Amino acid sequence: MEIRNESQAASDFLIKNNSVSTSYHLAPHSGLPSMWPGFLTGQAEQPVRVLLIDDDPHMSRVIAHELLADLRINLLGQGGSVREGRRLISQNEFDVMLVDLNLGDGTGFALIEYMKTVRPMAEAIVISAMEDEQHALHAFELGATGYLVKNSWFGNFPQAVLQVVNGGASITPNLARRLLNKFEQPQNNVQTLQENKNKEKLSEREKQVLKLVASGYTSTEIGSRLIISGQTVNTHIKNIYRKLNVRTRAQAVSFAASRGLF
CATH class of the missing domain: 3.40.50.2300 (Response regulator)
Structure with a gap:
């Protein structure tokens, strides 16, 4: 049995x-x-x-x-x-x-x-x-x-x-991959472009961090790739939240993808 x-x-x-x-x-x-x-x-x-x-x-x-x-x-x-x-x-x-x-x-x-x-x-x-x-x-x-x-x-x-x-x-x-491709698409809406310039503009480092967040990396992994500490990564993420007026990583990725901020 x-x-x-x-x-x-x-x-x-x-x-x-x-x-x-x-x-x-x-x-x-x-x-x-x-x-x-x-x-x-x-x-x-x-x-x-x-x-x-x-x-x-x-x-x-x-x-x-x-x-x-x-x-x-x-x-x-x-x-x-x-x-x-x-x-x-x-x-x-x-x-x-x-x-x-x-x-x-x-x-x-x-x-x-x-x-x-x-x-x-x-x-x-x-x-x-x-x-x-x-x-x-x-x-x-x-x-x-x-x-x-x-x-x-x-x-x-x-x-x-x-x-x-x-x-x-x-x-x-x-x-x-399709979502990431949206980051490369040009924005034709003049108002959106102006909003990006005046309010939602991300630094080059913040763009790098957000792209890695979108690819599924944790703060520790992002820090290793960019040769910065995990604490610095979290500071960049907080600044991204503030600039984009969002509360989570997924919301930040979604917002950036829909507005071509990269």
């Missing part, structure tokens, strides 16, 4: 019953995670707490399986609707929410807004079938820090969670 441990059985139960939105406190079931520096958030002894909201049963199983296979991740619960998502958000202390945009009774945008009201320190990652710049920019404006296109991101959901919880951003590469 095959004997399975309690963690494996709990994992199988969650994956097979992903439509149930009751909160779970489960430990992952597989081997050791890949190398992960001890100073970053998300260790086996203190994993990142995650909620998953998606009404696609197959996709939910795929994502749940990947999350449960990583010791650095603790999947607290799953839901398949805005109603279930709101309940999970209000009832759980969590770090990251993975959310689809198209839910049966509403949109993931509504859940991102609600999450930022109830759990302002939590991060949101969109998981969508739509590789669309406007949807991504709107999600970032609402406070999301990641946008993953479902059919091009298999095998990387745990890494995306760990990126955003450590101050980075996680965007499907093809979509990230």
Whole structure:
């Protein structure tokens, strides 16, 4: 007779019953995670707490399986609707929410807004079938820090969670490239150009920092690339927030992309 441990059985139960939105406190079931520096958030002894909201049963199983296979991740619960998502958000202390945009009774945008009201320190990652710049920019404006296109991101959901919880951003590469290309497009609107000159002008160093933020690097990684301290990077980021009148890294990237500030 095959004997399975309690963690494996709990994992199988969650994956097979992903439509149930009751909160779970489960430990992952597989081997050791890949190398992960001890100073970053998300260790086996203190994993990142995650909620998953998606009404696609197959996709939910795929994502749940990947999350449960990583010791650095603790999947607290799953839901398949805005109603279930709101309940999970209000009832759980969590770090990251993975959310689809198209839910049966509403949109993931509504859940991102609600999450930022109830759990302002939590991060949101969109998981969508739509590789669309406007949807991504709107999600970032609402406070999301990641946008993953479902059919091009298999095998990387745990890494995306760990990126955003450590101050980075996680965007499907093809979509990230298209967003970055917007930085190079000339602005023909005279009023926008004048606003950029008088109010929103970034220094060359601030532009360098913001481009690296848009590529998903943390403050420590940006400092290493620019040969400056992480504290100096954070000072530049604060100045960018002030100049662009935004509050998060994702909002700064979205604002700069939409106005061609690079």
